[in-house]
Amino acid sequence: MPVTIYDVAKEAGVGVGTVSRVLNNNPRVSSETRQRVLQVIERLNFHPSPIAQRLSLRKTLSIGVLAVYFTRPSVVERLRGIESVIADSEYDLMVYNVETPSRRDECFRSTASANRVDGLIVISLAPADEDVGRWASAGVPVVLVDTSHPTLPCIIVDDVSGGYEATEHLIKLGHNKIAFIGDPIHTAFNFRSSRDRYEGMCRALKDHNIAFNPDFYLAGEHGRESARIMAHRLLDMDDPPTAIFAASDTQAFGVLQAAKERGIEVPHELSVIGYDDVEMAEYLNLTTVHQPLFDSGLRSVDLLLQSIDSATAVPVRQQLPVHVVERSTTARLKH
Amino acid sequence: MPVTIYDVAKEAGVGVGTVSRVLNNNPRVSSETRQRVLQVIERLNFHPSPIAQRLSLRKTLSIGVLAVYFTRPSVVERLRGIESVIADSEYDLMVYNVETPSRRDECFRSTASANRVDGLIVISLAPADEDVGRWASAGVPVVLVDTSHPTLPCIIVDDVSGGYEATEHLIKLGHNKIAFIGDPIHTAFNFRSSRDRYEGMCRALKDHNIAFNPDFYLAGEHGRESARIMAHRLLDMDDPPTAIFAASDTQAFGVLQAAKERGIEVPHELSVIGYDDVEMAEYLNLTTVHQPLFDSGLRSVDLLLQSIDSATAVPVRQQLPVHVVERSTTARLKH
């Protein structure tokens, strides 16, 4: 039923090779023949089958993106960066969302066979050496975003120094009772960012000779609600913190909610700083650590397309800058 | 280099047909042969090429989602519903993001050739008869979400009655100076929802014999910032509205921002109601009209898979329910 290259060839009185050459703008076709073929293509409304092209070219013409919780604001922003580059390329974008370890393993495995995707971007998921080996032997180029591996190109931010800067910002405002709210140490996906941000915090405290009260470290399931509850725990203490560093904006929102619920005024009675600088952070005037989310997506595709073309994957480690964006949830304490 | 079905066949000492039958769990293979072939498959680490399968089966095994502004919270939520069903199916998910009319046309056109996608979900974009015709002649099943066409299955909500209910909620609280903030009448993508919600509002006012002040209708580019500015325009009036109905939660957030900037207390001095019930609405305690976003995505895939299987696309018009969620941005006026 659908029109094929053979139909076009027969109708135009030429061979299939010639039609193919016309399609691919190969100069070795006389201009009269080219005209004739183009007219037939137009008349029959012929569109070459992408699948047949893919089989023949041995390329899938699509690149996969493997993301955890792809509806989280920060991930969405990265995806937007990725999409913006892919839309202008010859590639299609396949999205694989991961919400369970088994789904992750399934995705890691299935993308590691030839002819599934021409390249893969993995967001926030740390692949094991075994996974990396499978991709390598299948010849699938991979770029990591917000996670890293010694042999793979990756786009990251320095979460340790982000945590350091956030903390230093609070210290400079005169705080020394600073609490941390973050993700569990052992998550299903082994996320590093919360831990790194915490480490940055510890270093900053140490550099400023501030002792850290271990009770001020709280970790729980990622999410606003969980952070809200943890914040209440902190504020219930006899000697509560005067500032809270949340490992993400989402968690910072939970902290703000808790403060509101108890009538604690932010920032004059409590300073709150987040991390990510998602769109809502600006709206809610949240002081936070900005990281270039959109840009990270954009660059990851650039890197991927490069390593698809060059075939020799050069492991590049691009570290993007972070900086504190001061808004109105942090301030010097009112005495 | 990659292992093919021929390699497996030769290694196992059988024909390719037999290997294929083993792969597809065809019962017409003796169990000894099956065992032998499976062992070879395991040993050679063979994975059938999806592309070759697709060409041979004449199916792409992927379904496309065409979304406008796929990072908008409401769209993300629909996508999540879509993804949750597709992840469990044999299909891959291809995402096409549209931000300009030319990109929309390009996507409409490119998806309408055979062998690109097995089915298509279109979110919030109204296809022209011409587009629908192209899909039909290419035999591509299409399901529409948040938009409709007489000959295509679609998942919608009744925006008119949503607007009606929102307005009635305000009226019952004693408001009769109610303003509307929505999208421009003529958008690049010809969105209907804002207009329909406005129409619902008009009907409710009429049913309650409340005259509508035309100055209370403001339309501008979708977005928080634009809504904020429009809200200021309303509140600058000599006789300003006591309640504002925003055509989306995002716009309602802009209204709340404006109120805050002028020290107007919500809800006692001004009531604000939104539309969509995105996640942030709950956090910000925004009274709004809930529409089942996740569910709309979910159902659209169900419908699509159904019409892929049955081949005879039964035009179904599923109308999902909406209801007002009362939170704390609407209240009776304080005198």
Added chain:
DNA sequence: GATAAACTTGGAACCGGTTCCACAAACGCC
């Protein structure tokens, strides 16, 4: 023990493109 039916199996044809090779025609050169 002959015949039919059921079960297995191999392999060619096919899906719809690309590409390489062979060959013919045109051209330039001496």
Added chain:
DNA sequence: GGCGTTTGTGGAACCGGTTCCAAGTTTATC
């Protein structure tokens, strides 16, 4: 006019699966 080169073209082979048909083998039936 003969010979090498360039240009244009057709078509076979190939990409890696699925499926159908023919044929061989086994089992059931009388």
